[in-house]
Amino acid sequence: MGKRSIATMTAALVAGSLLTGVPNAGAQAAEHGADSASPPGSAGLPGVDLDTVTIPELQARMAKGSLTSEALTRTYLRRIEKVDPKIHAVLRTSPTALREAAASDARHRQGKALGPLDGIPVLLKDNVNTRGMPTTAGSLALAGSPPATDAVLVTRLRKAGAVILGKTNLSEWANFRAAKPTSGWSAVGGQTNNPYVLDRNPCGSSSGSAAALAASLAQVAIGTETDGSIVCPAGMNGVVGHKPSLGLVSQSGVVPISAEQDTAGPMARNVTDTALALSVLSEGDGEGGSDGGKGSRGGRARPGDGLQDLSDFPSLRSRPGAAADHGTGLRGKRIGLWRLPSLGTDVDALMTSTAKKLRKAGAVVVEVTPPYQARLAELEFPALLSEFHRDIDAYLATRKGPRTLAELVEFNRTHPEEQSCFAGQELFEQALAAPPTTDPKYRAMRAELKDLSRRSLDETMAGHNLDAIAAPTNPPAWTTDCARGDNDVIPSSTPAAVSGYPSLSVPAGSVGELPVGLLLMAGNNQDAQLLSLGASVEQRLKAWRAPRYLPTTGVGATR
Template identity: 85%
Template structure:
């Protein structure tokens, strides 16, 4: 797939590419222009001419470098949008009391010409299962709602060293959707229910629901999500934004509330691929990435993409995939239909393995925090606190994990070894057999209605191969069904994150599928349920 290059080379190429190709067509709403009922008041003097929906990090850095914008003005604009818009969607748990001080420090660096990189002065929201020393980190649970962690997560330290403005914490599906057998994504006892900005009675998908919904509503420039299987890419797809699940190990999980060390990773989310890639360049532990930015340099001509249609997601989603394939072919890509093997076996093995890993890893994490000291204590906490059961009562996954075999058990070890082997083969064999640059699939169905009694309707198999293999995946907007966004999920081999981001930027530029949400209260009776 080309010679190895550094993340710095990828960053430089993506910055250049964004300035040449732009981003998807701008929406109607600009910071301070008041173009819809959820927008800030008109006439704001603080961020003149900045369209928060469509501006990219390179464009912001250009303006901060020439003095026509400050990080302080940008941060205030986002704080105002949170104040005015977030009551509709409940995506932001809290804003940082030091956000404006962080922005002022960035402004001083910009004046001196001593900036720290592409994220210097850029507001970032952090999912609330990622430790922040100056704000509570709860994983959505009242059990952790007391004192903040003693130290930042490693990825937050990297963001701070890069000059990013830690704007606040985003709501999430409590315990990253690994508590109840039938959870409701986007709900936590701490933050309540996050709504989908496109249609407010629809679900944002889990578990990085607040991160994705906040981006769709332009409440931050970028956000951090986490994924075990689908929890970055599904919210990205369902909220019409971009989400990158990195290759396992490229982003440190130190200080992040876990499900499984064998699959967990944090990753960047944004409204465009350029900002996503620039954030990844800061989060990444600096391991080599291949292919720099070939997709931005050469577009889609000659790229080979395998389309995994997944008709189980319904005819409307399949129609979006048909239109997507047509657009990619018109741009010169070769699109062939594929079905990655071994999916039934992966579905059979993944959940039992995660139960054993969760028991091991959550006990280790709770040992670093004030509150329940282990999973058994957490179960007792939930039984004693009715607020934890105000949407759904169950904690069946906690109870099953408590009884699961330990990770020293030979049967568990055989299960995880088979999972790793088959998931990697499912991608490697498909890509090699068809000489592919990537595999593409629908990220998500149209968002279902949020219903605490019913729970989610989220059997979405596209994220599983890359999630279990530890390979990268990337969701970009592909289209919509009625008002509800549908993403295109791109997958590639291990450590091919840079190539995937480059290809994703080219796909994004071709499809131009992004559009601003309208905050509709509901859909008509003919819409998807």
């Protein structure tokens, strides 16, 4: 997709309906009521509720001169200072954020805004290289010198005028260190808490990015995923997360697990903002291309692939003053519901209610069970071990500190701080012993994974003539417990993650106080169609609500 198409699409998004991103969001917030433990989202910006405002609304105010990026950025920085001590989602804020905001304001005054993200504060997961700021993957091993250059995706954000607000905590090494990790914990940042119930887990590994968005600490955040690490935190923290088609967003400069599955992706409080962020992250400008990072393989999407049809995005079909879509874009859509009863009766009941709402909006919902899931579960982990050894060695060679996985294992053995929540590094040790990616057995394993994962979705969608497959993103959040570790065997993310197809989590509702997401999956490079469908689903379900920062609750499974 060329720059002209990107510019046309993003301009249309900004000009589109300013009401459809989170329908009736203000009414929902009032309905759920204020709580003394829930800081107001509108503090510091009269007429702007950070909990519910969308990027098009912010840009409309900036264009009129009634809002500046500097004021917006200062408000988010103050909110981080006030709210983040409850959840520990933000590791550090950028010392240049206010300068970047001031530069954006100058462009807006001159009528030279760079696009929809110009002046919009964005948080980056702390495994994304950011010049002048530590990039640690949560480990003290990388806490020394910052990387010399930005990741390609950060370069794109800067060129689009986004304000880099800071870095978010994550599950250390993206949850690929110990056999029984605790999601949201890192030696650098400690434990991130779920904003809805503080003793519950935020899910991994983009835990800080999702929790920060739920607490309205930034307008957009960047997460990364190998299998579930964007969509599960999004679901468990009641926000939106998009795992793009593999290769749509460059992985260059991002701490890896596997070039065969890794991707960065946008997260936000609504689908409109998520789509706008993706349009920037995926824009092809010849710098970094879609190489997928060190060790990338062929067959990837090209920058802009899958976005051509964002002109059909629901917020584009109405103009200011027009009635909102409210989910009418679902009429005639065919959605396959993969129930996953293993996630519990409460989640299953929520899926029943969700299907009823979608049918009422005109969608056809049929129950499906994608095939080959047991074989995918059997093959994925051994393949990732071999790929991690290859790709982490390549990345560590670009940084100061341990230069190989073997040196990293020794670092962890000699630094007690790395063992303060859980001591294990079994996955590191298994990766050292795994066959190399040149081994024929490994190659056969990855080929079978790619084939079966794609067939699991392609055959299901073709067999039922589906526009998308839907499934629960997550169970209710489990209690955080370093001694026990996670209970995160959540199979819904695997088919899209292994195949490289796109997936999108939107809020579906809650079990008690604990959010549950609806995961939508579509075919290869169908990102635009998936986002359009997700926006219609979001408008129909109207499931978003602000967190109340409860210390604990007896509702929902402790697992």
